[in-house]
Amino acid sequence: MNILLLGSGGREHAIAYKIAQSAQCNQLFIAPGNAGTEKVGENVKLDIADFEAVGQFAISHRVEMVVVGPEAPLVAGIADYFAEQSLLKNIMVIGPSKQGAMLEGSKDYAKAFMLRHNIPTAHYRTFTAETLAQGEQFLESLKAPYVLKADGLAAGKGVLIEDNLATAKAHLREMLKERKFGDASASVVIEEYLDGIEMSVFVLTDGSHYLLLPSAKDYKRIGEGDTGLNTGGMGSVSPVPFADKAFMKKVEDRIVKPTVRGLRDEKIPYCGFIFIGLMCKNIGTEEAEPYVIEYNVRMGDPETESVFPRIKNDVVELFENAAHGNLDGCKLEVDPRTAACVMMVADGYPESYKKGDLIDLGTDDETLIFHCGTKRNELGKLATNGGRVLCATALANSLPEALLKSYNRCMGITWNGKYYRRDIGQDLLKLMQEG
Ligand code: AMP
Numbered sequence: 001m002n003i004l005l006l007g008s009g010g011r012e013h014a015i016a017y018k019i020a021q022s023a024q025c026n027q028l029f030i031a032p033g034n035a036g037t038e039k040v041g042e043n044v045k046l047d048i049a050d051f052e053a054v055g056q057f058a059i060s061h062r063v064e065m066v067v068v069g070p071e072a073p074l075v076a077g078i079a080d081y082f083a084e085q086s087l088l089k090n091i092m093v094i095g096p097s098k099q100g101a102m103l104e105g106s107k108d109y110a111k112a113f114m115l116r117h118n119i120p121t122a123h124y125r126t127f128t129a130e131t132l133a134q135g136e137q138f139l140e141s142l143k144a145p146y147v148l149k150a151d152g153l154a155a156g157k158g159v160l161i162e163d164n165l166a167t168a169k170a171h172l173r174e175m176l177k178e179r180k181f182g183d184a185s186a187s188v189v190i191e192e193y194l195d196g197i198e199m200s201v202f203v204l205t206d207g208s209h210y211l212l213l214p215s216a217k218d219y220k221r222i223g224e225g226d227t228g229l230n231t232g233g234m235g236s237v238s239p240v241p242f243a244d245k246a247f248m249k250k251v252e253d254r255i256v257k258p259t260v261r262g263l264r265d266e267k268i269p270y271c272g273f274i275f276i277g278l279m280c281k282n283i284g285t286e287e288a289e290p291y292v293i294e295y296n297v298r299m300g301d302p303e304t305e306s307v308f309p310r311i312k313n314d315v316v317e318l319f320e321n322a323a324h325g326n327l328d329g330c331k332l333e334v335d336p337r338t339a340a341c342v343m344m345v346a347d348g349y350p351e352s353y354k355k356g357d358l359i360d361l362g363t364d365d366e367t368l369i370f371h372c373g374t375k376r377n378e379l380g381k382l383a384t385n386g387g388r389v390l391c392a393t394a395l396a397n398s399l400p401e402a403l404l405k406s407y408n409r410c411m412g413i414t415w416n417g418k419y420y421r422r423d424i425g426q427d428l429l430k431l432m433q434e435g
Pocket residue numbers: 122147149156159191192193194195198220277279293294
């Protein structure tokens with residue numbers, strides 16, 4: 001079949017790489033893609049926010065499946081748009097309905113959903129400009145640090161964590177009254193601070209059944225030792241060594257099952273990925289407990305770059321079964337090896353950075369290179385085209401070996417102003433030594 005994948009990052013390159021391996025895939029189009037995706041399919045210039053244009057392309061190119069990488073088209077309702085058009089409704093869309101995408105599109109909606117289904121998460125309340133005074137009182141009732149979250153999509157920047165009560169109140173006012181994050185902060189969720197270790201859990205669901213994909217940990221801060229500004233993600237590791245069988249059973253029983261059951265019982269159409277951001281408390285003890293920090297309605301980036309290479313199944317077959325409500329008949333086959341992904345970024349990222357620097361990929365080896373922000377320039381040369389530029393994923397029998405392979409490959413890649421963290425996975429190695 002012909003497949004259209006929407007998106008342009010490393011996540012999409014990793015998904016495209018797996019789709020292209022499928023015997024079911026005839027032509028793979030990626031819109032708009034990058035200089036990496038063009039090696040495994042055909043990049044097409046499409047504005048993925050323009051559903052009419054996406055629909056027309058799908059019809060004219062006999063596309064039978066659309067796989068949606070990022071959240072924005074889902075939150076804007078691309079799955080509903082396809083379901084409602086007579087010429088598009090038979091095309092499989094891997095990505096939830098607009099209502100399902102609210103799990104990421106509105107923090108308040110997600111929190112209320114968790115509350116309804118008894119899913120462990122931080123205590124919270126939601127405030128608007130009209131209830132600012134109550135919001136300030138609520139902050140006073142909490143202990144520092146204070147967690148403030150813009151309700152809507154804010155490009156990953158809408159969460160503020162503040163130690164000082166007066167500053168937290170000032171932030172709340174700026175978010176609600178001055179719309180610090182635009183309409184996204186018309187409502188603000190204030191929640192209890194959870195202390196622990198974060199990890200990411202991924203689910204593929206057809207709305208009733210699910211497959212639990214490999215778990216991963218990502219590294220969000222720009223600086224080594226988790227310091228400095230937040231980024232889209234500077235690396236990832238899969239699996240997460242501390243998430244053993246007993247812990248993952250708790251995650252499944254307390255979080256994954258009630259989430260999927262909740263979607264089904266509330267009749268929320270959902271065919272696609274659920275990315276559950278967890279805070280894990282008391283790791284290393286019998287009392288280890290997972291709490292949901294957030295839902296995303298897509299795969300993570302750069303988690304996909306370490307999770308997808310470990311999936312041995314034909315992913316198109318999995319997607320097809322998800323679209324037809326048949327995931328109960330599927331069994332996931334996972335490569336037992338560890339994957340380590342190191343992200344290379346442009347100097348200055350996540351603030352301002354240059355684009356257009358020529359990239360030398362060095363010598364190929366078995367390490368997988370996924371392109372994030374790259375393009376071919378007018379002369380056909382590979383050049384930087386974003387903050388996160390490339391990542392290197394290596395698979396090995398142990399985490400140290402996987403990291404070594406990945407870092408060796410990173411060293412062989414050059415451009416002006418390349419930067420990467422040298423401590424990806426080190427926290428996990430330390431935990432393993434202590435444990
Ligand atoms: P989010 O955009 O919801 O993933 O939040 C961004 C980051 O803020 C998370 O990755 C956590 O590191 C942190 N965070 C969010 N909520 C909490 C919380 N309730 N307690 C502690 N840290 C949090």
